[in-house]
Amino acid sequence: MKKVLAVLTSVLFGIMLFGCSATEDSNSDNVTITMWNTFPELNEALEDFNADFEEEHPNINIELTNIPVNSQEQTYQAAVSEDTLPDIFTMIEDISLTKMLELDKVQELDSVFPEDIKDQYLENSWTESITTADDHTYVMPLYSPNHGTYMMYYNEEVLDEYGIDESNLPETWDDFMKVGKEIYEESDGEVYGLMGVKESWMYLQLIDQLGTAISPETTNDMNYKEGHPSLNSKGEKESIEFFKEMLDDNVLAPQSLQNEEDKAYALFEAGKSAFIFGGNWTGSHLNSDGFEEWGVAHLPTKHGEPYYSESSRASNGFAVSKETEHLSEVEIYLEYAIDHLYDNVFSEVAPSTSPKQDSNETPPFAQYEEIDKISNDVALSVPIPGARDAGLVSFDEDYSSKLKKHIGEVTLGYLSGEIKDLDGELNEIDQQANNLFKETLKKEKYKELSPDLFKFSNWEPFTDYTDEDYEELN
Numbered sequence: 001m002k003k004v005l006a007v008l009t010s011v012l013f014g015i016m017l018f019g020c021s022a023t024e025d026s027n028s029d030n031v032t033i034t035m036w037n038t039f040p041e042l043n044e045a046l047e048d049f050n051a052d053f054e055e056e057h058p059n060i061n062i063e064l065t066n067i068p069v070n071s072q073e074q075t076y077q078a079a080v081s082e083d084t085l086p087d088i089f090t091m092i093e094d095i096s097l098t099k100m101l102e103l104d105k106v107q108e109l110d111s112v113f114p115e116d117i118k119d120q121y122l123e124n125s126w127t128e129s130i131t132t133a134d135d136h137t138y139v140m141p142l143y144s145p146n147h148g149t150y151m152m153y154y155n156e157e158v159l160d161e162y163g164i165d166e167s168n169l170p171e172t173w174d175d176f177m178k179v180g181k182e183i184y185e186e187s188d189g190e191v192y193g194l195m196g197v198k199e200s201w202m203y204l205q206l207i208d209q210l211g212t213a214i215s216p217e218t219t220n221d222m223n224y225k226e227g228h229p230s231l232n233s234k235g236e237k238e239s240i241e242f243f244k245e246m247l248d249d250n251v252l253a254p255q256s257l258q259n260e261e262d263k264a265y266a267l268f269e270a271g272k273s274a275f276i277f278g279g280n281w282t283g284s285h286l287n288s289d290g291f292e293e294w295g296v297a298h299l300p301t302k303h304g305e306p307y308y309s310e311s312s313r314a315s316n317g318f319a320v321s322k323e324t325e326h327l328s329e330v331e332i333y334l335e336y337a338i339d340h341l342y343d344n345v346f347s348e349v350a351p352s353t354s355p356k357q358d359s360n361e362t363p364p365f366a367q368y369e370e371i372d373k374i375s376n377d378v379a380l381s382v383p384i385p386g387a388r389d390a391g392l393v394s395f396d397e398d399y400s401s402k403l404k405k406h407i408g409e410v411t412l413g414y415l416s417g418e419i420k421d422l423d424g425e426l427n428e429i430d431q432q433a434n435n436l437f438k439e440t441l442k443k444e445k446y447k448e449l450s451p452d453l454f455k456f457s458n459w460e461p462f463t464d465y466t467d468e469d470y471e472e473l474n
Helices: 002-026 040-056 069-082 097-102 156-161 173-186 200-211 234-248 261-269 282-288 327-346 368-378 391-400 407-416 422-441 467-473
Strands: 031-037 060-066 088-090 150-155 192-195 273-279 294-297 317-320
Touching: 031 040, 031 327, 040 060, 040 327, 060 327, 088 327, 097 391, 150 156, 150 200, 150 261, 150 282, 150 368, 156 273, 173 192, 173 234, 173 273, 192 261, 200 234, 200 273, 200 407, 234 407, 234 422, 261 273, 261 282, 273 282, 282 294, 294 368, 317 327, 391 422, 407 422
Parallel strands: 031 060, 031 088, 192 273
Antiparallel strands: 088 317, 150 273, 150 294
């Protein structure tokens, strides 16, 4: 009996091994590509897109992980230090392309992006230290280089109800205040001029762009004409005071200090405000909510002057791990994405942010072309220190990581009443930034960097800073 059991056990074990081997052999040609996404608006869209890709490429599986915003920096830092980056990942602002190259973490993508393919993208999509380095391509752009431009969205039904002509929208702060007060009074306090959010990052960008109409030499908390940090420019200060005046005079809805971004959209759509200030992606959110009665225009500025946003500011795209074991399959995915991602994903999720020229032959919603027009009108290429000297990218990361407070946080603190003395607060953080800037430059690893590298004396604000301008300085 024992012999029979032994034989049976041996046979069963052999069958199990054969079964396992058969399964492995049947799947031996399958490859799984791991992917991280850090853009919440692309979470579901990428899942659907990857499913379409897998259907056309049944031997390649995409394992997508959507990284929550509040844990992205820590997740990436750990993956970089532990060599556990996925095959494909979206770049984040906290870890620059230059840093990834220094650590030998990213794969060059020249074979995927020959010149004829790169020519299909918008101008400024291929920027040194952002998507390229030393004439090699490392990042596939996901967003337009003009991504991040702010504009004024308006509720057509509210304007119509209170007799405001779309052809006569407020272009100055005084006009905006006047319209906002009239709406609040005529609605018996039910409707406000502006609905806002509590997000400090949004105020950081808004104040930066509004401030350029007054202090055009300062953007991204730097005075690029003089070459030093600037967190107390006249433009920044007066823009913050404008928001405070709106709040005090019931033009800016008080619930703005509690609103998440989606809540602000919902209140705007429900007619609780006439206007909302939002990025070029805001129209896609309104459209996806099924709200159609809206229009878009430039932001109002102090005296109706032009303002600008900084083009090509961040590496918003796909990078590939240097350690990937599936480079050929990754390249197949990226080539498929070049042909299909922008039309299939961005046309639905964020059409006004695609980096590819003419990726939307048919506008996905009525206001799309106006958003695109404003973005192209407002976004400019400004000096990028890292494009002048790659060492400045590491310096900027070192310096920026130690800053204690930014303009967006100061704005929220001033609006909430936590900060009483705006001048004093701005002067303090400006002094701290300039001291930190000088101290960081004194570090041994930056001893070859001159402070003059941050000075772009040949820059004329409101004009694109070009390769020829860099060459002139060098």
